[in-house]
Amino acid sequence: MIVSQLKPLQEILGYLNGERSVFIVGCKGCAEVCHTGDEAQVLDMKQKLEQEGKAVTGYCVIDFLCDKALVKMRLMAHQSEIQAADSLLVMTCGIGVQAVAAVVNKLVHPAANTINMGGSRGEWRGAERCRECGDCVLDMTAGICPLTACTKGLLNGPCGGAKDGRCEVEPEVRECGWHLIYERLNKLGRLDKMTGRPVLKDYRKMMPPKELRSTLMWALEQQETKV
Numbered sequence: 001m002i003v004s005q006l007k008p009l010q011e012i013l014g015y016l017n018g019e020r021s022v023f024i025v026g027c028k029g030c031a032e033v034c035h036t037g038d039e040a041q042v043l044d045m046k047q048k049l050e051q052e053g054k055a056v057t058g059y060c061v062i063d064f065l066c067d068k069a070l071v072k073m074r075l076m077a078h079q080s081e082i083q084a085a086d087s088l089l090v091m092t093c094g095i096g097v098q099a100v101a102a103v104v105n106k107l108v109h110p111a112a113n114t115i116n117m118g119g120s121r122g123e124w125r126g127a128e129r130c131r132e133c134g135d136c137v138l139d140m141t142a143g144i145c146p147l148t149a150c151t152k153g154l155l156n157g158p159c160g161g162a163k164d165g166r167c168e169v170e171p172e173v174r175e176c177g178w179h180l181i182y183e184r185l186n187k188l189g190r191l192d193k194m195t196g197r198p199v200l201k202d203y204r205k206m207m208p209p210k211e212l213r214s215t216l217m218w219a220l221e222q223q224e225t226k227v
């Protein structure tokens with residue numbers, strides 16, 4: 001279970017600044033349980049964006065947005081609506097946003113923050129995708145998470161050690177995450193996203209929020225009692 005919470009509407013509108021139209025993607029997995037990406041939330045967001053003068057070219061709610069192959073298959077049925085949109089707004093956890101970014105040639109915006117629960121992972125295997133940082137920055141990084149794609153988790157650009165697009169830490173197996181971010185923003189003609197404010201993080205949000213801790217397996221770890 002991956003816990004997500006909707007971002008404030010003003011923050012989402014800030015992402016859409018300068019854009020006229022958007023396609024919305026929701027998730028029937030964990031995001032449905034958290035009420036961040038179920039159909040009702042998607043329709044509510046559609047209405048709010050339209051009230052703000054944005055055209056919503058279409059929407060789609062997918063069973064598990066963290067399953068990249070499934071996302072690709074389902075979005076193919078919405079190709080023309082996606083083509084008609086300036087960008088996509090993805091209403092789910094950070095893994096789902098990245099799965100959508102990996103299969104479309106459009107900018108994606110996160111509509112939610114992923115809350116730390118101590119290590120759940122999605123259905124898109126092969127690599128760590130989201131560190132559940134509680135303040136998703138994928139809007140600024142073309143849908144590629146700098147906390148997981150960059151070996152050092154750097155938030156404000158590359159370390160300077162990359163060579164030929166490979167990470168200096170393990171060049172034989174890892175591409176430089178910031179090279180990937182730059183390449184994708186460049187391809188989408190949105191390098192302006194890189195010139196915004198530096199990414200500042202409140203690292204307290206990388207702990208599960210107090211009110212959720214008592215319900216976690218994580219909490220059992222903290223108990224002193226032994227069997």
Ligand code: SF4
Pocket residue numbers: 093094095113114129130131132133134135136137138145146147148
């Ligand atoms: S910025 Fe990365 S770690 Fe934070 S919520 Fe988004 S995908 Fe997850």
Ligand code: SF4
Pocket residue numbers: 149150151152153154157158159160161162163166167168169175176177178179
């Ligand atoms: S080379 Fe790139 S991915 Fe590797 S640590 Fe430096 S910035 Fe991060």
